[in-house]
Each structure stands twice: as structure tokens, then as C-alpha cells.
Amino acid sequence: MTRYIHRFTQEEILKVIKAYLLDGLSHRKIQSKILGLPAPDNGGGFIAMEILHYYNITGDKKGILETEDINYLIKNSTGIYVNILKKLKAYLQEDDECEKAIKGLTIKGIVNTEITIETKQRVGQNKLRDYILNIYDHKCALCDIDKDDLLICSHIVPWRIDEKKRLNPKNAICLCALHDKLFDKGYFSLDENYEIKLGLRADEKISRLLKDKNFKEPIENLPDKQLLKIHFNSYCK
Structure with missing residues (x-):
């Protein structure tokens, strides 16, 4: 189950998880749109599915962040799933701040443009x-x-x-x-x-x-x- 997981950066993984938990995209669409990999109608999406399953994210969690607060999920989850939720929360916060800065919505137009998620990233x-x-x-x-x-x-x-x-x-x-x-x-x-x-x-x-x-x-x-x-x-x- 870890054949593909180590091929992707932490940011790519977080994008996959966001697309599934928040946007509710299918495995096939995530594999095509987020990872830029072939995803045929029959059998496509297994790489995206492996990434999600690695973090104990299964079909019952698709689109869960549309109705559930991420802080509630963090409080009531355990193991590798809660760890990735914490990283996703930080990623979403930085993503939101960056979008506001680009659009000139922050007071000084300055945000923390680097975040530590295993490695430093230019979020x-x-x-x-x-x-x-x-x-x-x-x-x-x-x-x-x-x-x-x-x-x-x-x-x-x-x-x-x-x-x-x-x-x-x-x-x-x-x-x-x-x-x-x-x-x-x-x-x-x-x-x-x-x-x-x-x-x-x-x-x-x-x-x-x-x-x-x-x-x-x-x-x-x-x-x-x-x-x-x-x-x-x-x-x-």
C-alpha cells in the first residue's frame, strides 16, 4: 500500500487530501486534475486512492469538511489521520492568507510565506x-x-x-x-x-x-x- 506514496511531495499529498475531504472530488478527478496523471474511466484513480488510504481516509470521509469543522475532526480522531488533519489545517490557513495577500486584502500585504510541513515550503x-x-x-x-x-x-x-x-x-x-x-x-x-x-x-x-x-x-x-x-x-x- 505504499508503492506510490513516497513519489509525491507533502504539498501534493495535502492537495489530494483537500480535494477529497473538502471539495469532494472523486479519486479519478483527483488523479487527473491534482496529480496530473492518466486516469482512464475504467480503473483510473487508484494512485489517488492509495494516498488517501495510507492516511486512513476512506469513502465515508469524502466531502466531510463541507459539513464538519476540521477542529472537531482533529479533536475526535486518532493516529495518522489526525496528524494529516493538523497539517491540512495549517495548509488551508496559509493558503487562505496567501490568497488574501495576492488580492490585497491583508493590511500590509504580508503573510508568512513559508510553513514547515516536514520540509519548508513556499506555500x-x-x-x-x-x-x-x-x-x-x-x-x-x-x-x-x-x-x-x-x-x-x-x-x-x-x-x-x-x-x-x-x-x-x-x-x-x-x-x-x-x-x-x-x-x-x-x-x-x-x-x-x-x-x-x-x-x-x-x-x-x-x-x-x-x-x-x-x-x-x-x-x-x-x-x-x-x-x-x-x-x-x-x-x-
């Missing part, structure tokens, strides 16, 4: 990524790449540099893997008119790659021009 990154991809219509801001697994929530001021800007949507741009890497390494930035501004490291080949690229604006939360200026001065000169 807000996935939430911010989902938001950024949505406002850029799931397309790179500089090209036609529209495959989610090739798109990056690219920070203007890096995550590690400034905690206060981590979940600021104006500090992020949706870029494909190539343009994200070029931006991150300082080969280019964007000027106050959101036009390509080459960095000193950009040679003729890089210039050709970026030639005629035009920035496609998101539906809201345009990149902060001051942050773009900081990016250029810090990484492109």
Missing part, C-alpha cells in the same frame, strides 16, 4: 502562479507559448530578495521557460513603456531571439514600473 507560490497565469490568459507575455507546464510565474524582484514583495502580483509576469530564464539572468528587462530593454550580457544571438517581441498586458495588475527599474539596474547592467 504562496502556487497560489500566485495560478493567479498570474489567469490574468495573462495562460500565455507568455512575450510569445505564443500557451502550455501551462512551460509557463513560469516570473518574479521581477526575486522571491529570495524581498519577503514583502513575494506575493505582490505587480512583482510577477507570466513568461515561458525561455523568456523567464533570459529575464532572470539579466539578458533583458522591460522599460516604463513595457518594451524590451536589453541588458549588457545580451549578444547578437540573444538580440535576435528578442527582436520584435511585444509585451502583452494582463487583464489587471500591470508589472510595477519601479520594480522593473530595480530589476534592470540590479541584473541587466
Whole structure:
């Protein structure tokens, strides 16, 4: 029963458990939507089911958090099930705080963006990524790449540099893997008119790659021009 459990991160496991206990999704939908794994109509979902069964989560618990308070369940549960419920509670609290911060609903726009769940995780990154991809219509801001697994929530001021800007949507741009890497390494930035501004490291080949690229604006939360200026001065000169 533990053939698959160790293949997934703690965050992936918590997403599976949330989808079952709170959202009431089927094993097959969880396996397809949450884990991104094949889940055929006949027999699909057994990997998601194994994860749930490992934590003693069976069919009678599907959607239970729609009607039962998680604190009540924690108080009246035991063993590995209560342990995962405690971790899920912390995960849901952080997830909620991150969503409020991204939408500017917290007083200072600052939340604890790291949580210890066996290993330190950047709990807000996935939430911010989902938001950024949505406002850029799931397309790179500089090209036609529209495959989610090739798109990056690219920070203007890096995550590690400034905690206060981590979940600021104006500090992020949706870029494909190539343009994200070029931006991150300082080969280019964007000027106050959101036009390509080459960095000193950009040679003729890089210039050709970026030639005629035009920035496609998101539906809201345009990149902060001051942050773009900081990016250029810090990484492109």
C-alpha cells in the first residue's frame, strides 16, 4: 500500500487530501486534475486512492469538511489521520492568507510565506502562479507559448530578495521557460513603456531571439514600473 506514496511531495499529498475531504472530488478527478496523471474511466484513480488510504481516509470521509469543522475532526480522531488533519489545517490557513495577500486584502500585504510541513515550503507560490497565469490568459507575455507546464510565474524582484514583495502580483509576469530564464539572468528587462530593454550580457544571438517581441498586458495588475527599474539596474547592467 505504499508503492506510490513516497513519489509525491507533502504539498501534493495535502492537495489530494483537500480535494477529497473538502471539495469532494472523486479519486479519478483527483488523479487527473491534482496529480496530473492518466486516469482512464475504467480503473483510473487508484494512485489517488492509495494516498488517501495510507492516511486512513476512506469513502465515508469524502466531502466531510463541507459539513464538519476540521477542529472537531482533529479533536475526535486518532493516529495518522489526525496528524494529516493538523497539517491540512495549517495548509488551508496559509493558503487562505496567501490568497488574501495576492488580492490585497491583508493590511500590509504580508503573510508568512513559508510553513514547515516536514520540509519548508513556499506555500504562496502556487497560489500566485495560478493567479498570474489567469490574468495573462495562460500565455507568455512575450510569445505564443500557451502550455501551462512551460509557463513560469516570473518574479521581477526575486522571491529570495524581498519577503514583502513575494506575493505582490505587480512583482510577477507570466513568461515561458525561455523568456523567464533570459529575464532572470539579466539578458533583458522591460522599460516604463513595457518594451524590451536589453541588458549588457545580451549578444547578437540573444538580440535576435528578442527582436520584435511585444509585451502583452494582463487583464489587471500591470508589472510595477519601479520594480522593473530595480530589476534592470540590479541584473541587466
